[in-house]
Structure formats: C-alpha cells, structure tokens
Amino acid sequence: MFNNRYRRFILAAVVPVFIVYVIFMIFPIARSLYYSLFDWSGFTTSMEYVGLGNYAEMASDKLFARSVLNSLKYVAYGGVLIIGITLLFTYAITSYKSKKLKDFVQTILFVPNTISPVALALLWGFVLNTRWGLVNSSLKAIGLGALAKGWLGDEHIFGAALSLLVWIHVGFFIVVYLAGADRIPRSLYEAAELDGASDWKKFTTVTVPLLRDVIETSVVLWTISSFKIFGYIYAFGSGGCGSDPSPAIRNLAVHLYLTAFGKRTPINRLGYASAMAMILLVLVAMLVCVIRRLFRSVERIEY
DSSP: OTTSTTHHHHHHHHHHHHHHHIIIIIHHHHHHHHHTTEEOOSSSSOOEEOTTHHHHHHTTOHHHHHHHHHHHHIIIIIHHHHHHHHHHHHHHHHTOSOHHHHHHHHHHHHGGGGSOHHHHHHHHHHHTOTTTOHHHHHHHHTTOGGGOOOTTSTTTHHHHHHHHHHHHHHHHHHHHHHHHHHTSOHHHHHHHHHTTOOHHHHIIIIIHHHTHHHHHHHHHHHHHHHHHOOHHHHHHHHTTTTOOOOTTTOOHHHHHHHHHTOSSSOOOOHHHHHHHHHHHHHHHHHHHHHHHHHHHTSOOOOO
C-alpha cells in the first residue's frame, strides 16, 4: 500500500491521528502506571516510592472490592435489561407502517441522551424521593401505599440508580438497533411470510440473528460504559446536597475519583487512585475480550 501513489496522502492522514492518540491516550496511561507506583497525594512534590504496594493494598480494600462488584452488577443487570428492552422496542417499532411515527418514537426515546447527566440524575432523585417523590405519592394515591419504599436508602438505591441508567441508555441503543434492522433486505421477510411466519417469528428468526454484530457492539459499549459512567451516578448519589455518593452505588470510576480528590471527605491519594485506574483498564480489556470471543463462537449469518 505504501508503494503506490497514495503513500503521501496515507501518511498525512495517519501520522497526525497517531500523534494525537499517543499524546491523549498512550502518554496518560503510561503516566498513570508511573504514578501507581508511588504514595502521592497529587498536590505536593513529595512522592514516596512504594512499588506494588498500592496494588497489594487493594486486595484488602473493602470499598474498592465493593466498587468493582457494583461495576460488574451494572454490566450484568444493566446489560440484560437494556438489551432485552431494546429488542422489545425494536420489535414494536419495526412493525409500524408509518415512517413518521417511527421517527417520532425514536426521537422521544432518544431525548434523555441530549439532556445534562446532572439534571437527569437530580430529576430521578426527586421522582424517587421517599417523602414527596412522584413514585411513592402515586402509589399512595391509588391505594398501593404498601409498595412505597425508601428508594434512596442503601437497601434500594442500587436498583434506583440502575433504573436511571437503563432509562437513559435504552433510547441510544434503540436508534442503533433500528438502523441495523433497516439494512436487512426485505426479501428475507417476504420469504418468511411465504412460509407462514408470524411477525414475532420473523423477528426472532430473521431480525435478531442478522443483528448479531449490532448486539455484540452494544454489549461491548455497555460494558465499557458501566465501568466509566461518572456523572449520572455521582450526581444521583450526592442528591444535590454535597454528600459523598453511597458505597452501595459507586462504580469503579466514581470510587476512583473520590479516592483521588475526595468530596465532603477529602482523601487525596492520587497514587492509589492511579493504581485503581490501571486495574480498571485491565478489567475492561479482559471483559471485552471475553465478550468478543463468546460472540465469535456463535455462527455468523450473512446476507
């Protein structure tokens, strides 16, 4: 490729991108790895070399272990809910005859992705407020007060935060899935109709198998997002009152930030937080590799 007449164009296009990638990706990762070997607050010039001491400390850090567990729960529970709900909406929307109706429904569902994470998190906190929130007030108004819960307490707050993330991300993935469904040839559906297949049968035997690449991509994107989602969880857990988010909903990204900079309780351990960041990088890379391998084990269908 480099021996043809486009050699200069290729170099001119690739080199600047590579330089930007090195500056803003490779270099920060290398610096984080370097900082992870020190006990450093991040605000002084004093750095004590501890080697792998920060990594050893994480083995007995219960808050770190809980944040990793929460991240994995977001991946598993959120992934099942988001992909499942997205597929159901895809089935419903693809059955619409009117393109305008399809576009309108997609727009409505996508709207949460255009609003500030902080605004959505605070709104969700008001909706689930124990005393005067919309959910508990509505349950009491229709005689189901026994179902009212303290949604923002440690016992239920993880589910509350998960519901927020599901609500927001479903709209994004619906747009992606519908774009993938639109590229499937109509002839395949017509052949299924000739065989007497119902709408649901066509969806499960034609649409879903041919959306395999889209589903794989969405699972990978959600896995990466689950570990690095920050704004929604941080603002929802704080509730607008300046308190630290509850350990019950912290994912690794939130716990990493609080360890590095603190909030109400200043910790200022940038070296230890850098070690967490390296573990985060490794965990995400491993999960993505596992997911891609699992999808490769499924026979690919082409059209």
